[in-house]
Amino acid sequence: MQVYDAPLRDMRFVLHELHQDDGFGGLAHFRDFTPDLLDAVLEEAARFTREVLLPLNASGDAEGCRIENGMVYTPRGFQQAYDRFRAGGWCALANDPAFGGQGLPETVNKLVEEMICAANVAFSLYPGLTHGATTAIEGHASDELKQAYLPKLVEGVWSATMCLTEAQCGTDLGLLRTRATPQADGSYQINGSKIFISAGEHDLTENIVHLVLARLPDAPAGVKGISLFLAPKYLPDPAGAPGARNGVSCANIEHKMGMTAAATCQLNFDDTTGWLVGQPNKGMAAMFTMMNAERVSVGVQGLGIAEAAYQGAVAYAKDRLQGRSLAGAKRPDLPADPIIVHPDVRRMLMTIRAYNEGCRALGGWVARAMDAEKFADDPEVKAHAADFVALMTPVVKALFTDLGFEATNLGVQVYGGHGYIRDHGMEQYVRDARITMIYEGTNGIQGLDLVGRKLGAHTGRYLRSFFHPVSAFLEAGQDDARLGPMVADLKKAFGALQLATGTVAQRGLGDPEEAGAAGTDYLRLIGLVAMGYCFVKSARIATERLAQGADDAAFYKAKIDTAAFFCDRILPQASACFLAIKAGKRSMMALDEAAF
């Protein structure tokens, strides 16, 4: 049976203790949200996810979605859970109060997202895409569209999708064929077929609002000729309620490795009425507002599933009796010791734990920057925060999902054969997590975004938003003997990152394939350093709290030990990344296509 209870203590640490000095916080905009209030939201979210969403995770996976006559039915219990989700106000947590949102900071919203994904990641897609769509509509749509759609979407009585992919185009949206023809009344008629549309059709909401990429008749070729349209399943009637059926239909749903409870739809647009969002031929910019928000959220999905895998693995490791401790029997009263005594089981549990705490800490930092980018009063802080978010978006997406997938596999491994059968729900985490490395831009594309767009932008300004705090921390912390070799380990990894940055920047200038060849390893390297920084900083804070005689000493001691494990066992991969980057593209590109 799957278990999950939100790691509230660590979440409060990330929210209130870890990043206070990063310059992104203390936003006047959020002054009404006291720490107590935010903690209460987290506690309520923990209860809701544990009691309402978790029990539907395995049953939803087993049942899956089904399609009958173009109608898609979600698994048993999803409708009731969605109604409770909506009634509880969870759809609107971080949305603008002007449209009915609760206006909470992203720092809290992202922690709640983690909980939802841990308890039931398939369920999370239905409200999750809606949240992303509201970002794009808020940022780019006309006031008329905003008024007509945002309140319903924010309230969650309607949901939304993001229609990019077609059979012949995924990563390369320049190949997109869906067309939009202007009508006399200012609307457009959309024609084309889209695939892989998450929540494209389902029975949870009264209406479904599609954000669709399509070409205008006179559009230039490639990505410069793509516009964004809003096209609802039901056209609003004069009172704003769902009226006539629009010309969009679900042809089929995909049979997938996992996420079976999340409907992935093939949608046909036949003379579908839609409205332009943003400027003609500027659809990519509008869509990327949504896409960037989604990329961070997909990273959080990876973290959420990994936390569920961790908790499942810990429960089993404490319960399953097998063998004796190599240091002598720990439970001579039992026929064998619980397997948590074995070093290799510890290695697996500590690895998942370190991944999760590291990602949660880094994610919390990025969420603070997302808030500051939007709400800081000081334009310099705003700009600095925007740089940091731009730099870290591909890192959060790819790093969290790569590590999240690895974590789910370690979770299965702790269970042995009992993890491979369906009964315990551990293998579901692997199947569900696998897609997070692919959708919203494959992780390879994230690496390319990082080295191709983010690294060199504004002569390295994005990068400095991260390098500066790390440098400053290392200089300040060098003589902190209480942290043992951690500071030196981080310094070494940061040195490798600096060298790698120089190598990639220099070679990439003359040969873009050299940058492309470095993308994945460079992303992992910066991710390792970012997690390492968060860990060493956490350990320093924990050391101080212990010295001050803090109440929950066990939490701070475990934080220091987990940081030490990260520096001992995971951070050394930075050297392998560096050597791989240094090797360059030659052997990667050497083979003739025919030799494969």
Added chain:
Amino acid sequence: MQVYDAPLRDMRFVLHELHQDDGFGGLAHFRDFTPDLLDAVLEEAARFTREVLLPLNASGDAEGCRIENGMVYTPRGFQQAYDRFRAGGWCALANDPAFGGQGLPETVNKLVEEMICAANVAFSLYPGLTHGATTAIEGHASDELKQAYLPKLVEGVWSATMCLTEAQCGTDLGLLRTRATPQADGSYQINGSKIFISAGEHDLTENIVHLVLARLPDAPAGVKGISLFLAPKYLPDPAGAPGARNGVSCANIEHKMGMTAAATCQLNFDDTTGWLVGQPNKGMAAMFTMMNAERVSVGVQGLGIAEAAYQGAVAYAKDRLQGRSLAGAKRPDLPADPIIVHPDVRRMLMTIRAYNEGCRALGGWVARAMDAEKFADDPEVKAHAADFVALMTPVVKALFTDLGFEATNLGVQVYGGHGYIRDHGMEQYVRDARITMIYEGTNGIQGLDLVGRKLGAHTGRYLRSFFHPVSAFLEAGQDDARLGPMVADLKKAFGALQLATGTVAQRGLGDPEEAGAAGTDYLRLIGLVAMGYCFVKSARIATERLAQGADDAAFYKAKIDTAAFFCDRILPQASACFLAIKAGKRSMMALDEAAF
């Protein structure tokens, strides 16, 4: 659609060119098997696996096995395929001709196993376990049992299982509860329940012969009180044909993440008649004959699935048009370039390729030692070969399956969203491969076997069987400028391995938990060095062949480039493994159980 065509050229390279100087070959026993004959066997196996087994792989996965009234039915087409498999003599390839086998060397048998697993790994379990069981019966059973069972098993009209696991005991067989009571006629009555029994019940053969671990009434506690029994589903009648039904029944089959076409059974033994195999209370030794053979075969499963994933990914990467080469359009005649032009896609394809060629080369070396252990005339060669097999068995099992799983995931990643849906069959490889890291001893157990049993055995004698050839090669090859930095890369990784060996040996003496904490990283490190050695040696041979003006220059050139990629991009992980080992157990074991 899944594709697979056995990589015969690389297989011939491993069989005839790579290991000729290792001292294990030139066995008089195999003098009748000319290279041409062996190649013909490989070609026929390639045809059979492609034409008969591959087409049933995806359909078998979709259909799965089903149980009705205790009878287990394999998916459509499996019976006919098994009949053709048996009729073609594939069941008996490496078995003793005295019992109807064809007596081929393991070097060829392991390559054929790779093909079978690549085409249909679920199918491979049915004949695969039979092959393992014949090893145990040949080595430990009475002549009477051998005569009664081996010919039928070798012919494949009967199949076999290996019944170890019970609900409360997997890794720790000391907890085993199944009991065997001696009868007046020299037979035993077996009572107990077993789980996770592969091919425990099915419709492919006339009879199923179970090798069962159980306790005699007066047996000592723990693993020293376990005996091995042979218990058939049908007791042979006086003519040797299946007669009366024995008291063993299938209670259920497991619902698994993958390998759905391979029946995994819960078996109940109720007063089941069986016969002792080997000595009383020495069942573990007898079972380990089978287990060790199976471990190498499971490694080959990982390699086989990875090769299928490679071929699927290559086909898609050449076919799928998306984006343009960073070096300028390669196919301006098409709307976009095939994705194989992109560096990150190359990285994924080259990684899978390097894993597969590296594992195939190392596996070929181990197979030669398996043949020499059995058939060398010189007792010193025999002993030396046995050392090498003992050392490498856990490495082959864990390394090949860890890398195989990673390879299948890279295969999915090349497909993007199209890899996550079921249509292309790529996600099946991930689900199928996942179990190989678990069964026949989890990969963590392999690491423990390596550092706990193999490393220190006979004051490092096992280890020397590997260190000596690598040292000799490095000394001889140091000034080979044609190999570029490869020799230096290997030397560095080998140096890390030597240092790590000293560290583990020294710390492990005083504290077995220190050895346990190093197991997984040490296994990966020795595996990287072993693959690296095979690659650099391959590159040297390829360089010589090219200098001699060999016909298939493209093959040898690709071999050198793949070796360079391995040294550039994969071998550097050796340094991360070394640092992790050096860190020791402290942070791994630091947390209180309650802190998890």
